[in-house]
Amino acid sequence: MKGAKPATGHSYTVEVQPDFLQRQTKARPIRAVAELVWNGLDADATRVDVRLFRNELGMTKIVVRDNGHGIPYQEAPQFFTHLGGSWKEPGGTTKTKGRMLHGYEGRGRFKVFALGNVADWRVTYRTDDGDLRAYDITILADDIRRIRITDEESVDTGATGVEIEVSELHRNYRSLDSDHAVQELAEVFALYLKAYRDVSILHEGVRVDPAKAIATTCTEQLEDIDDDTIHPVELEIIEWRNVTTRGLYLCTEQGFPLTKVTTRFHIGEFHFTAYLKSSFITKLHGDAQLDLAELNPLLDTCVAEARETVKAYFRDRAAERARTVVEEWKAENVYPYEGEAVSTLEDVERKVFDILAVTASDYMPDFANAPAKKKAYDLRMLRTAIARSPEELQIIMNEVLGLPKRKQRELAQLLQEASLSSIIGAAKIVADRLTFLAGLEQILFDPDMKKRLKERSHLIGET
Template identity: 35%
Template structure:
């Protein structure tokens, strides 16, 4: 007998040997057996008199462990013979392990591991045993080989003095996890027999359904990951943890990560294969989620997105019969095919929600078709305009179980549907608003009658995005005194109630729109203020209106209250057209078109509606194209009519309630 000493410290070996997944630890010994060309491997759990699991035994009919390899491999961490081999010697199967670490995984399960092996050398069958203790991972014993009359070679690994009761390892979940690991390998090599607690791994009996994705290349952060092969297997039995299994080009599983894929009621495993994963495994980064290689992180995100889409399609497929019956009854709220990708996703989630409602709500099942039509119509509107409310509706209206509510909340988060739909609705509304604005300022039938106050200013006040995003307060048609008071409040400065805002000639003045925002600045108290003076579309701006604008500017920026504050002022005069005098003033060499005054703390602009609309269209078209937002001509006409009526109504209410015109 000889003593072998591993060339590594015990504390390092403990880290290498530790695993929180007992099934994975057992799997390492099965992989070792398969790498030794075994065609039959069995994992057994001998019981004690009280029917508790006494030990764990992994036996195989492989080639065994010769004396020279036992001494070399058990003395050398990371120098396994498998590093030099791509395939097994006899059956030319893919090799799994290459690091020489799998045998130490017993540390997480048992106090002792003993290998009893029979191998062939020079036409003789020889037997030897190897023992390693969990408290002395850096040392072990190898017996002298003796000749035996065994009919076949193979190895039996016995793990004894278990560190805890492992009765659950004989349960259905542990078996399902084990099957999930080896089912693809058995599919690849059907002549194998792998048994777990007496029952063979039988992919045909345990697989509910499988799906192979098209092989693709994924663009990572620093490289292109080529030839990614992806498969999802749905199991008949429930696996305890749904995982993504990563393998190299040989198809052997090298490591796993939690799936983190929203797929209610599905028991599945994902298998991803690429030579890239072998590189990541060699760098010990394969089981780091979000903390490892950026290219690996990108591939994992891609896998989760693809499989997530697959299960949304599966769920919609399962609910297709119900949806068809609702269509035939005339209560399904959608018509025709989805007009874009956003509506396609919306319908997927709607169908899934409807299927759940039909399954869990007795009231909905018993309801008349007329009531079902109203109910589903409301659900559709909620999903299209306020997706976050769907979970509340499912709870309050349909009394859906909390687990199902959580599934739908996670589904919305994972698909980012709520963000996409909200953004799409926002863009659609802005497209309509611009159409209304065009008609008001350009269409001859409206241009001659539209007024800047009570009509045009109402539209602008409700859509401040026209002049920029992120304004955190707005005031419509306010006197200079009120504006000064609001600025003081924003800057945290006290202002006397008796202080009045006046133009240089002492007269009162009113600004159509006043807005404020915080912007990145060295001074955290810095504020940007925007004041807008609108002119009716039929008016041509002349020197008179320009002088009036300057009066407003002087009235505001010369207030002593703000002389020491960090503020920037932007003044806009917006019109449809201006005369030659104004044109000469706002088209000066070295300045942007429209810039009338450019001072240290304020700028004054004269802009046409054509310029404003063109800038807005540029921003919206870019986003609209990527979101594929489409707004039909009929929908635009309906919203224009509604928006016009609301503007007229708001204008009348404003006129009825208007107070002191000077303040």
């Protein structure tokens, strides 16, 4: 497959306007590769291999090979030329294995042009008589509406499937390097691979295995979306052991990611992917409105609820982790509090301290192996700073604990999200004022004090 026009065969025209096709070719590199993998999985592949080819100048081509059932020759013209007329329907299943289908309407295959200018498909399939046949399909980005399909030929040996080769790449895609790409593919295919354990996806020979990378999972039911039809909403949160870019995917009700929402989460050191699943999202995707999701008030409200749910979940996870570490500190007699909290103020102060101290200890050089006396001193200093003022807390984090600026900002944002620091600050002001009023009351009305104090002169001074 060289990307040139075949000597024999047929040409077909995609029955849409070029600007519509151009919009379908916009995607991040990993998302474009994922679409090629999805195409294989929708053809009942049990294995999909992604390979990158390079020379001394950089990446030259990307090849994705699957062992699915391929595309029968007589179906190929409609498969590539009729957008919106695909056999894939929302909520449908694959032809032989009955798996859930990811794509429909035929848009995904044009994502290939987000990677390069030339796309060649080598298709191998079995006829109804059991014969093995093969043919090629070529599309050029410069003439994207024209589909070239060669005559088919008999094949003596081999297996069914599709191999797509993308060449004349737009650039050298560093984001497709193995470690980073495997993690991102794990995020995209996590729910699918959990459901279908017989499926293997390999990137440069490395298997995409979300199960090994998942730390915890959680599923929450959110408020239904009502647009004259009730659409249930489910949020699934996967926490990863590996460092990754936090994100929220908008998914079909089956859990197929369609797009990633740009959002920021201030939740400490947790790494996660959240999947918002609803038939309402499927409907928006079918109406080509998902790219404008932020303008849809119903979906925008749902996304806001999902964000708050994610934040609440990881605040609980942070508190859970803090309790474990705090128990270890108590056993070492380095925890700066004794007994149970004696007031609401102290209870809140302890919660702030636990979250801050546990997170900060991860960045304090050799803290885990430090002598108990040094640990106790550092924790006592942090407690003092929390109890007194944010300014002192900043000094302690910077000059005493030596936390990096990035970590200081994360802790500040974490406290802002939890609102615990403001609770302590407000409660401290109230407590100080109550103490002052109690003292003033004693000065003014205590019988013993009245004998020794001239009220007016001592309080406001004599003129």
